[in-house]
Amino acid sequence: MIKTLLFFFILSTGLLFSQKSNTLLSFSFEEAYKLQEKEKKPLVVFFHTKWCKYCFAMKKSTFMDKKVIDLLNQNFYFITFDAESTDTLKIKDKTFKNKSGIHEIVEILASRDNTISYPTTVILSANNTIDEQIDSFISATEIHEILTTYITKSHSN
Template sequence: MKKTLLFFFIFSNGILFSQKNNALKSYSFEEAYNLQEKEKKPIVIFFHTKWCKYCFGMKKKTFSDKKVIDLLNKYFYFIPFDAESKDLIKIKDKIFKNESGTHQIAQVLASKNNTISYPSTVILSANNIIDEQIDSFLSAEEISKILTKYIAKKIQTKRMLPK
């Protein structure tokens, strides 16, 4: 009986520990920008809404994929953001808010030709310049390819810069 309980205890702690390690780390805009002061990393922003079934699909499938989680946790700051949020966002001295149903930060970062499609995934460089805007559903395989290509391009660019 004692061996059974010991096995169960060790096994359950192992499962809990492995689940914590496989969790996607997500940040608010403020947290990501503060972290960039310590360690410069690109930011991936996932703009979604509560009513968007494709957004829900990405949350459920794409962002639960182990490879996607590993890439995002290691190389990026990840911000999932409801584009219809009423939250005020303060970045440095600038305040962003929702005045018209769509949050200003979504309008600034996810808009293409004055239109926002959901879901939208935006990659900001470590210097906070928009490098990528993808306005469609992305499978785990698709976003893994995009992130891997992005990382490889940044590493290659760093190697080419004079020291």
């Protein structure tokens, strides 16, 4: 009986740890900037809406991939943000709000030629400059390649 209980305890502990490592850590803008004060890492920001089917597909496929999750958790601070959010953000003494249905932070980080597409994934350097802006669906394989190349380039500089 004790051996059986011990076996189930070890099995359940292993399952808990494996589930935890398969979880993508996601932060708010405020949390990510605070974390950057302690450890400088680039940010990956995923802008989406509730009605966007490609955004939903990325959430369910791209950001559920174990290799992508490991890469993001180890090398970046990941932020997922609803572009139509009505939340007020306070980042480094600046306030950002929703203006006419689209959040100001989205207009600043995700617009290209005064147009915003969903989904948009943005990579911000550890110094918070826009390094990459991808305004389309990205598969797990594609984002893994983009992030791996980004890490390699940033380590060589």
